[in-house]
Amino acid sequence: MMTFQQIVLASHNAGKLKELQAMLGDTVQLRSIGEFSSVEPEETGLSFVENAILKARNAARISGMPALADDSGLAVDFLGGAPGIYSARYADGKGDAANNAKLLDVLKDVPQEQRGAQFVCVLALVRHADDPLPILCEGLWHGRILSEASGEHGFGYDPLFWVPERNCSSAELSPADKNQISHRARAMSLLRQRLGLA
Numbered sequence: 001m002m003t004f005q006q007i008v009l010a011s012h013n014a015g016k017l018k019e020l021q022a023m024l025g026d027t028v029q030l031r032s033i034g035e036f037s038s039v040e041p042e043e044t045g046l047s048f049v050e051n052a053i054l055k056a057r058n059a060a061r062i063s064g065m066p067a068l069a070d071d072s073g074l075a076v077d078f079l080g081g082a083p084g085i086y087s088a089r090y091a092d093g094k095g096d097a098a099n100n101a102k103l104l105d106v107l108k109d110v111p112q113e114q115r116g117a118q119f120v121c122v123l124a125l126v127r128h129a130d131d132p133l134p135i136l137c138e139g140l141w142h143g144r145i146l147s148e149a150s151g152e153h154g155f156g157y158d159p160l161f162w163v164p165e166r167n168c169s170s171a172e173l174s175p176a177d178k179n180q181i182s183h184r185a186r187a188m189s190l191l192r193q194r195l196g197l198a
């Protein structure tokens with residue numbers, strides 16, 4: 001079994017840090033890569049797995065610590081899985097509000113029953129920068145894209161993501177509830193099992 005007291009989180013996204021730390025509990029402390037560097041690596045991979053590994057290795061190299069990365073995004077059925085790994089860059093780096101506005105616009109004439117989508121999360125944990133055996137865990141969350149934004153919690157595409165099992169948007173869920181059922185929660189549950197924390 002691997003034990004870690006501190007892991008560096010290879011993410012500059014404060015929403016992810018908050019959610020992942022809440023899921024991990026206080027046995028493992030996540031430190032933000034932002035404490036070590038403000039430079040974000042270019043996400044050149046073609047898959048969530050590749051980008052998660054790339055970010056984890058980069059953070060381990062910079063910090064000298066074991067590193068956890070989260071590569072995640074929204075895969076919309078009608079768009080053949082787009083924006084997918086490009087979710088954060090969908091509106092050319094203009095941020096969450098612009099990404100959401102673009103998605104609403106692209107789907108404006110698409111009827112309800114064709115608005116299915118999945119949130120995807122891949123977690124990659126490396127013990128050191130050159131680790132030949134990263135731990136990889138994936139989680140999916142099925143829902144639908146709303147035709148207007150709703151809710152104030154969460155981050156990213158949460159206001160546009162309808163959660164069928166709760167009858168509300170992901171941004172209307174309490175943080176604790178989202179952390180029980182989200183794509184990230186599913187991936188983290190697998191990771192906790194792999195680390196012997198579950």
Ligand SMILES: O=c1nc[nH]c2c1ncn2[C@H]1C[C@H](O)[C@@H](COP(=O)(O)OP(=O)(O)OP(=O)(O)O)O1
Binds near residue numbers: 013040088
């Ligand atoms: O629970 C979520 N609720 C709403 N939106 C979400 C969620 N999970 C991922 N997303 C969206 C945000 C971003 O548009 C993309 C992740 O992109 P991704 O590159 O993995 O993260 P990021 O650039 O924000 O931070 P970083 O790469 O430093 O970890 O998917």
Ligand SMILES: [Mg+2]
Binds near residue numbers: 043
């Ligand atoms: Mg990113």
